[in-house]
Amino acid sequence: MLGKLDWSAIPFDQPIPLIAGAVVLIGILAVLAWVVVKGHLPYLWHEWITSVDHKRIGVMYILLASVMLLRGGSDAIMMRIQQAIAYQSQGYLPPEHYNQIFSAHGTIMIFFVAMPFVIGLMNLVVPLQLGVRDVAFPTLNSVGFWLTATGALLVNLSLVIGEFARTGWLAFPPLSELSYSPGVGVDYYAWSLQISGVGTLVAGINLVTTVLKLRTKGMNYLRMPMFCWTTLASNLLIVAAFPILTATLAMLLLDRYLGFHFFTNEAGGNVMMFMNLIWAWGHPEVYILVLPAFGIFSEVVSTFSGKALFGYRSMVLATMAICVISFMVWLHHFFTMGAGPDVNAIFGIASMIIAIPTGVKIYNWLFTMYGGRIRFATPMLWAVGFMVTFIIGGLTGVLVAVPPADFMLHNSMFLVAHFHNVIIGGVLFGAFAGFEYWFPKAFGFRLDERWGKRAFWFTFTGFYITFVPLYVAGMLGMTRRMQHYDVAAWRPWMIAAAIGMAVLTTGVICQIVQLVVSIRNREALRDRTGDPWDGRSLEWATSSPPPVFNFAFHPDVRGEDAYWDLKAHAKQQSLEHESPEYHDIEMPRNSPTGFVCAFFATIMGFALIWHIWWMVILGGIGAFATFVVFAWRDHDEYVIPAAEVARIDRVNLEERRSLVSMAGAV
Amino acid sequence: MAVTATYGDAHADPHHVGRAAEHPGPASKRIVTAYGFWIFLLSDIVMFSCFFAAYAVLADQIAGGPKGSEIFDQRNVAIETVCLLLSSFTCGMASIAADVRSRFWFYLGMAVTCLLGLIFLVIEFKEFADLVSRGYGPSRSAFLTSFFSLVGCHGLHVSAGVLWLLTMMAQVFAKGFRADVLRRMMCFALFWHALDIIWVGVFSVVYLLGSGV
Numbered sequence: 001m002l003g004k005l006d007w008s009a010i011p012f013d014q015p016i017p018l019i020a021g022a023v024v025l026i027g028i029l030a031v032l033a034w035v036v037v038k039g040h041l042p043y044l045w046h047e048w049i050t051s052v053d054h055k056r057i058g059v060m061y062i063l064l065a066s067v068m069l070l071r072g073g074s075d076a077i078m079m080r081i082q083q084a085i086a087y088q089s090q091g092y093l094p095p096e097h098y099n100q101i102f103s104a105h106g107t108i109m110i111f112f113v114a115m116p117f118v119i120g121l122m123n124l125v126v127p128l129q130l131g132v133r134d135v136a137f138p139t140l141n142s143v144g145f146w147l148t149a150t151g152a153l154l155v156n157l158s159l160v161i162g163e164f165a166r167t168g169w170l171a172f173p174p175l176s177e178l179s180y181s182p183g184v185g186v187d188y189y190a191w192s193l194q195i196s197g198v199g200t201l202v203a204g205i206n207l208v209t210t211v212l213k214l215r216t217k218g219m220n221y222l223r224m225p226m227f228c229w230t231t232l233a234s235n236l237l238i239v240a241a242f243p244i245l246t247a248t249l250a251m252l253l254l255d256r257y258l259g260f261h262f263f264t265n266e267a268g269g270n271v272m273m274f275m276n277l278i279w280a281w282g283h284p285e286v287y288i289l290v291l292p293a294f295g296i297f298s299e300v301v302s303t304f305s306g307k308a309l310f311g312y313r314s315m316v317l318a319t320m321a322i323c324v325i326s327f328m329v330w331l332h333h334f335f336t337m338g339a340g341p342d343v344n345a346i347f348g349i350a351s352m353i354i355a356i357p358t359g360v361k362i363y364n365w366l367f368t369m370y371g372g373r374i375r376f377a378t379p380m381l382w383a384v385g386f387m388v389t390f391i392i393g394g395l396t397g398v399l400v401a402v403p404p405a406d407f408m409l410h411n412s413m414f415l416v417a418h419f420h421n422v423i424i425g426g427v428l429f430g431a432f433a434g435f436e437y438w439f440p441k442a443f444g445f446r447l448d449e450r451w452g453k454r455a456f457w458f459t460f461t462g463f464y465i466t467f468v469p470l471y472v473a474g475m476l477g478m479t480r481r482m483q484h485y486d487v488a489a490w491r492p493w494m495i496a497a498a499i500g501m502a503v504l505t506t507g508v509i510c511q512i513v514q515l516v517v518s519i520r521n522r523e524a525l526r527d528r529t530g531d532p533w534d535g536r537s538l539e540w541a542t543s544s545p546p547p548v549f550n551f552a553f554h555p556d557v558r559g560e561d562a563y564w565d566l567k568a569h570a571k572q573q574s575l576e577h578e579s580p581e582y583h584d585i586e587m588p589r590n591s592p593t594g595f596v597c598a599f600f601a602t603i604m605g606f607a608l609i610w611h612i613w614w615m616v617i618l619g620g621i622g623a624f625a626t627f628v629v630f631a632w633r634d635h636d637e638y639v640i641p642a643a644e645v646a647r648i649d650r651v652n653l654e655e656r657r658s659l660v661s662m663a664g665a666v
Numbered sequence: 667m668a669v670t671a672t673y674g675d676a677h678a679d680p681h682h683v684g685r686a687a688e689h690p691g692p693a694s695k696r697i698v699t700a701y702g703f704w705i706f707l708l709s710d711i712v713m714f715s716c717f718f719a720a721y722a723v724l725a726d727q728i729a730g731g732p733k734g735s736e737i738f739d740q741r742n743v744a745i746e747t748v749c750l751l752l753s754s755f756t757c758g759m760a761s762i763a764a765d766v767r768s769r770f771w772f773y774l775g776m777a778v779t780c781l782l783g784l785i786f787l788v789i790e791f792k793e794f795a796d797l798v799s800r801g802y803g804p805s806r807s808a809f810l811t812s813f814f815s816l817v818g819c820h821g822l823h824v825s826a827g828v829l830w831l832l833t834m835m836a837q838v839f840a841k842g843f844r845a846d847v848l849r850r851m852m853c854f855a856l857f858w859h860a861l862d863i864i865w866v867g868v869f870s871v872v873y874l875l876g877s878g879v
């Protein structure tokens with residue numbers, strides 16, 4: 001009846017996951033109760049859960065990422081404490097539990113923090129920057145988000161019901177095969193990634209189509225803001241790489257569920273094939289994450305330097321070059337597997353070539369700052385902090401891309417330090433910069449600068465105190481994924497790293513405080529002009545938060561830095577023009593499709609993990625029924641009458657005129 | 667946002683692309699839908715290429731089991747291929763019928779497409795069932811694993827296509843040739859033709875090359 005599920009799935013003997021699970025459960029129930037009692041449920045349902053507005057969906061993505069950052073961060077704290085005290089002792093975590101933690105940490109950070117964060121920012125900003133009303137497929141967009149949420153939910157369920165994988169975040173066989181991992185951990189891993197992967201693919205298709213086909217009048221390719229370019233590159237990579245992950249996980253699942261022999265040791269299965277496939281996805285994945293961050297830094301650096309981006313065209317070229325080369329270097333992840341010196345040499349060189357376009361970007365940012373009027377607002381701090389950190393990470397990366405060096409450093413703490421260097425310094429700093437930069441656009445008020453700066457400095461220093469020791473430990477020969485150790489020389493570095501983690505955590509807490517303080521003071525921090533940073537691209541041309549339709553008219557773009565040019569001209573002509581003629585606007589209707597789909601996907605995923613076959617069938621029928629019902633709808637759009645558009649737009653115009661006349665007076 | 671068309675041409679075009687090359691604005695719904703679906707198809711083809719690659723790697727790993735040449739029945743495969751190619755043709759006819767709003771020819775074209783698809787599936791299912799009953803199931807060897815997965819993945823796509831096809835017929839029946847129904851029909855046709863192309867790949871790589879071994 002319930003497949004493999006019985007009471008033994010709940011770890012009554014392990015206090016940590018139980019307590020954590022109970023706290024989370026109580027938290028969720030409390031929030032739910034509050035929502036219901038306060039009567040917010042209809043609001044949540046109509047304005048958020050069923051919303052197909054790209055801005056709302058973007059915000060929900062970022063919210064999901066933030067919550068999961070806390071979860072993944074707790075795992076990191078637990079690991080750092082364990083390694084600090086586990087010198088010649090067992091520490092406080094049993095080995096199989098420690099293994100689940102590092103697997104869950106990596107999986108969550110990559111798939112449920114970094115991915116949703118960048119996809120959320122792209123969703124929020126790209127249609128605005130392109131001067132259009134929505135993404136190409138609004139309802140699908142909602143489906144994509146909710147499927148990602150399903151994946152996150154399943155991973156968290158594994159905390160209390162059953163277990164998570166003990167295989168690392170890429171679930172290498174044969175360890176992940178049934179014979180070595182008979183529990184449900186790997187199944188949790190594979191199904192949650194499979195489901196959220198569909199969501200990611202949907203988001204990728206959506207954003208590629210949006211950038212390629214929905215640009216406002218005059219927005220030629222070479223006038224798109226840099227963030228749109230990196231979005232395009234990143235999503236092209238998603239479309240090309242995520243199907244590889246889907247296929248690979250499908251093969252692993254077939255091995256586990258039906259006794260197939262793709263990656264087994266018996267009957268001719270081939271483990272190296274898994275390595276090749278997973279890294280053919282995995283290496284582009286790194287650039288899927290970091291390219292949007294590059295885009296954010298480009299926007300931030302040029303805005304806060306008061307200058308157009310230096311070498312815009314070379315930046316575009318570098319972006320697309322990275323997009324292509326990132327597909328040709330995957331083998332550097334297993335230099336040590338015996339492919340032979342020739343193959344290793346070729347892939348080693350290819351890996352180093354990718355440093356060239358990346359270097360181009362760094363120089364362009366520096367030249368953008370050079371001679372500019374730089375304002376060190378919080379987003380700019382993150383950008384500068386990123387440049388410093390990323391250069392170090394890049395250098396150590398070149399080091400591990402040299403085959404002989406890699407034989408020394410493979411799977412050492414050095415490697416762990418390197419990729420955190422890149423992924424925290426690149427992706428996470430980028431996400432934070434984007435968060436601070438676009439927050440006023442999304443919510444209509446700025447974030448508190450003082451707490452923002454504190455958050456930056458704690459995170460920045462905490463980061464170095466945590467990860468520089470790991471480089472050292474790696475050089476001293478410490479390998480990764482160690483549950484406990486007996487080498488005295490490593491100990492001080494592990495303690496230092498744990499202290500760094502505490503500083504880093506303080507940074508995260510500052511960020512939470514910043515949010516609370518800013519919401520409290522939102523009246524004082526209100527952004528009435530829609531353009532709090534004196535921005536250069538079109539998202540700043542509309543009010544904050546933008547109306548559902550974003551723009552009353554599709555803007556007509558005449559050059560790079562569309563909004564900057566407009567402002568310059570508006571100052572000369574002081575925004576005087578005949579009252580425009582407004583038209584009705586058609587917008588897509590809200591739809592529960594995404595949420596219902598995710599509901600059935602959750603049921604199906606859970607049932608598959610626990611081999612509850614009738615429930616799988618039920619979920620499948622439900623999903624198909626949702627699809628048909630959605631396809632059956634008759635009215636998928638509603639009309640906002642011209643008068644309403646005019647009313648909303650006039651308010652925005654008034655605010656803007658007063659801004660321009662004030663600026664003109666200076 | 668009254669920012670349209672208010673400032674003069676005095677503002678130089680930095681890249682001298684000229685007005686002729688100006689981007690005209692967002693594309694129509696039809697184009698956007700077709701474009702998005704194309705991209706989806708490309709990603710689907712990437713997924714298939716992984717299974718092709720796996721087949722290429724594992725084809726010789728027979729682990730003492732049968733080789734391809736010992737189990738493939740060329741006659742069945744030929745019938746399957748004819749069915750699928752014909753169904754692509756009838757699917758095209760149905761699309762044309764939809765374009766000229768002819769219900770009768772639309773239903774006929776779709777019904778025949780469905781029938782051909784089902785025949786294909788039945789033959790494939792019998793082939794699989796037959797192999798399994800002889801003890802040559804997918805867990806017999808890595809070769810058979812990759813064979814069943816590649817061919818089965820295509821078969822799953824055909825099954826999904828048949829479901830979609832029936833939904834399309836019901837939609838035309840209930841709603842007529844509305845613009846959104848026509849857009850979906852266009853996507854369905856793209857999907858069905860893509861399956862055909864993939865089958866040509868399967869046919870050549872698995873059955874033709876395999877029987878030579």
Ligand code: HEM
Nearest residue numbers: 076079080102103106109110114168169416423480481482
């Ligand atoms: C906030 C500070 C962070 C700390 C202190 C931290 C700490 C750690 C530690 C201790 C490990 C295990 C290393 C080992 O023994 O093998 C680890 C692994 C990992 N971390 Fe982090 N991490 C942090 C943030 C992140 C972020 C933001 C990401 C990605 C976006 C990330 C991705 C990963 C991955 C992919 C692994 C590999 C997991 C595996 O071995 O399978 N981490 N991290």
Ligand SMILES: [Cu+2]
Nearest residue numbers: 283329330333
């Ligand atoms: Cu790589």
